[in-house]
Amino acid sequence: MKKIGKFLSSMGFAVTLLVVLAAACALSSLVEQGLTQEMYAARYGEGTASLIMALQVNDAYHSIWFIALSGFLCLNLILCSVIRFPFFRRRYRAEKDFAGALETDGNLGERETGDPESVFGALHMGTPEKHTTKDGREALIAGKNAAGIWGAWICHLGILLLIAGFALGQMTLKENTVWGIPGETKELPETGLTVTIDDFRTETREDGSVDQYVTEITVTDPVSGKTEKASVSVNHPASFGGFTLYQNNTGAAALATVERDGQEIQRKTLLPQGTMAESVLGLEDQPEYAFYFAGIRTMREEGAEDRTLYFYDLYRNGTLQQDYYFLGDGTIDVGGDQVTFSPRTFTLLVARQDRFAPLALVGGVITMIGLLMAFCLQPKTLWTIRGENGKWILRGRCRKGQALMAEAIEEAVKTAGTHRTKKGNG
């Protein structure tokens, strides 16, 4: 049991997990996510497609093995953080323990100096404290960056919070996508809200490039009866009732209306080449007829404006009767009913609620702080002890980069105008 715990909390296990996780992410990114088995088969052949489906590579980042790997990583981090906490505390206390340091040789070698203050100053160690060694000799000691000891621990804590925030967010995420054209009202079942699209415009610059997509909406909460108007554009989402609404996409659509004797009897917005629900208009009063919005083609000619053609197919009892195309609006007579198609631009909005995103952000920031502490706060201590000859013996210790620190001390001692006795062991 103890052995298993030790293994699960070990750094070796952590490194193995991290390498496997990185490799899994890298390989999965090479396979387009979320396709069907048929689509994979068309790309890679039947055998590979079956393998992709069996190993859940089609949705790798939500697959059982990926979640298991992440779970083990968290377990590893939790165990390591808990088990090593006393170790970090001991190390921190040792770093702050000046009296103890004076009794050691340090790890930066030993030098002599007649002017300790200027050496401390040159090494940016601040003003040293006065101490005495156990055998009663006079000593000066200064330390800094002891907090850096906690860097790795804090970084790991941040990573845990980040993963927790992300995982909880994924589990409790509420999301709805709606598309529509101005004038339409849509329900967002996940959110319980109703959205009316009042207006949608594409703002362009002088050169014709798109500057911004803006959707004006009215959001209603049917339960509370609360209503609010908002403007949603790219990079400027709007919030309502705990949900955030984003401008996500846009594209061409067609508004189909069916009239009989000048009276509108049916209306539907169609997307080109979509699913049955998105692209097919079945005539309610003549169920044998249906239109399919077959696509859009833009014709480019030198020196002329682009022209966009809209294609519609008429089916009768499931067999194609005729195809039509129009440059703009077009009306077709079907058994006495007038079916009119008008080009429109649809807007696609996403409503989302991720209650744990702030936790993930806090985790990210703590990770960053931990890294900063681990990398930028190098704990170091420097001390001098008065020798018999009146000169000061200079020693020090640091955790990383002893070679460079020893060099810096060497420089500082030289500029303070003395000679060294023993070479640093950096």
Next chain:
Amino acid sequence: MQNAENILFTITMIGYFGAMALYFLFVVLKKEQLARAAGILQGAALILHTAALVLRGIAAGRLPMTNQYEFATCFAWALCLVSLIFIRKYRFSVLGVFAMPIIFIIMGYAAMQSRDIKPLMPALQSGWLAFHVSTAIIAYGSFGVSAALSAIFLMRGKLKENGFLDQHIPTENKLDLIAYRSVCLGLLFLTLTIITGAIWAERAWGSYWSWDPKETWSLVTWIIYAVYLHLRLRRGWKGKAAAIFAVIGFVCVIFTYIGVNTFLPGIHSYA
């Protein structure tokens, strides 16, 4: 304005090429003065490069970091800056021999991209852009330098046979330490890049992390450098294995930067 920028860019390219040649000659001919001249030429070219970037920024009315050309030239600029700092700080001219070819190749890649100044598409119009991209550039530059240092570390046995080089390369201990420091710098900035990118993605697309290939590869890179950090703490793995991971890390950086756009579909397709 764009003409002036093009001229500056070309002179910068020539300057970098000259500096690269001088660094090589320094090693072949074993003349100290050549290293000094190379350093001066590299610095001068860097100043011209900076001027080219500033001109472009003024012409575009924004930070010049939004398309493949701009990002590539900024990447080379950061690599040049970071390597020059390390060359000066650690009196380590041999680093130039390894860093200059990488810089030159990235400049060459930049030269092949379209230089048209185009207005930004809506998703890119965000204050987070400047933050996100400039942190990425510093991260990439630092990782480039650490890869060069680690390559020197791995080849040190061979290089040592040359007495002249032996004098001009820091001890293994120090090399490892300098490489470590530049990885630390890179990782700090990569972490910032990912965090700012996530915040921005949340505002632009609604989801702060969607496993888009570019996001995924930046995570892979981040993990590789985390592995590097841990390997350095383990006895037996410290030198060589860690150095190999620093080189693999930079391969991931390059793939994240160029490969993802070229080979994989995703929402980051513009930069």
